Amino acid sequence: MAYSEKVIDHYENPRNVGALDKGAGDVGTGLVGAPACGDVMKLQIRVGADGVIQDAKFKTFGCGSAIASSSLATEWVKGKTLDEAAKLKNTDIAQHLSLPPVKIHCSVLAEDAVKAAIEDYRAKQAQKQKAAE
């Protein structure tokens, strides 16, 4: 597979690899994909009181473009509000990385991972609020 330089750069120097405490109230975790399909992404965000994503981390099992897509997604969501981050489009990732057609699903997975992390964070917040009431 001939990859673009950007994919190779993200693959060789992945940004934001690691994990945040998934039990923490200000952390949202998204886990998407399936081992049987050959790719699983875990993407986590830490959200400040102002609703801005302060930190993002990922771990990915998958091919080079899956790793690059998740690496890029963490880079993009940092510093964004949750609403802004939720607007992240897989097509932007695919375009930025010049993904070949057979690898578009990797960018879809990255978008799903971001959305799942936001959803998880919001669910935690809602639960917290409910407990407070």
Place this chain on the structure above:
Amino acid sequence: MTPSTETAIKPRKTDRANRPQAPIYLDYQATTPMDPRVLDAMMPYFIEKFGNPHSRNHSHGWEAEEAVEKSRAQIASIIGADEREIVFTSGATESNNLAIHGVAQFYKDRRNHIVTVVTEHKCVLDTCRHLEQQGFTVTYLPVRTNGLVDLEQLKAAVTDKTVLVSVMAVNNEIGVIQPMAEIGAICRARGAFFHTDCAQAVGKIPLDVEAMKIDLMSISGHKIYGPKGVGALYVRRKPRVRLQAMIHGGGQERGMRSGTLATPLCVGLGEACAIAEREMGTEAEKLRGLRDRFYKGITDRLTHVYLNGDFERRIPGNLNISFSCVEGESLMMAIKSLSVSSGSACTSASLEPSYVLRALGVEEELAHTSLRLGIGRFTTEQEVDYAVEEIVSHVQKLRDMSPLWDMVQEGIDLKSIQWAAH
């Protein structure tokens, strides 16, 4: 290594301090570099001795014919056949097509059933599919978890309507060796012809068409340090196997495969067989040592690695290993100084993981994590040591960034999780 190879082959410097310039070739089941001795044998037949081997009336033709016939005898010798039973082709794909299609079509009025195995090469399976569309019945036998056919199942599948049984001697992905003599005996007892794709077997394991009761055998040039674009089909004379030709023309190769023979390629295939026949024993011993060193180097330092296919009944030049939690294509990207291949879906156009590994019952997630490591005649100990280092360090690095590895470390059973398939 024998003294004669030492003069011809210069091992590359590959110690760790001195990184190799070119990637290390560890894909000997895909193709092999030509042995320089083979090239030497071929060279005169391009310009100097260019005659058409089918020209019967002058010395240019006779010279080429003599070379082709010598080669035919060299090929016959390595499989215990008569030279009149060897038909030159363009490679094992053509040989497999000609054997299966040719026999099926010739005998279709008497028998219309074919037996093969799910782990065969695509050119066998696809030919069988094609025949199914033409009204033949095909039985695709499963394999056991070690990759070998179940002889009882085979015996039950072969009937008095079975014209041909096609089972490869050595699998191209996992290197396992099927029980040839036993399969041959079953076929002979039922009056079915036994065809075997020996592209990966010739020169790697001893083969004898008499002892193994083989009726048709496909041979490839470029898997045995010979040239690409040439192969052969062994077609038994006694009892005679008849074929319907696929390529029609001047009636060369006793009418089974028309077309002017490519003299230099034929000479190359013959020379490759002659070298393999002489050196098979010592080469297998050397490769077994390297293979064991390779396997031990990996398994000493990594846990959760699984060998695909039987370890004992396997050619010495092949390892096929799943590295749990590390996707094969990403691992190949990391070890780019090594030329290997993977059963991962991401390395295939179809996005399906290896059908061979799936047939063994290897879980899909482990099929995605497999590497095929093929070593051969020119592989050195330094190359193996370098490869071990590369693979181990990058598997560790990729596991550190794998969410699945975290789960495995936490003792979570990956199967217990409700994954959203996509």
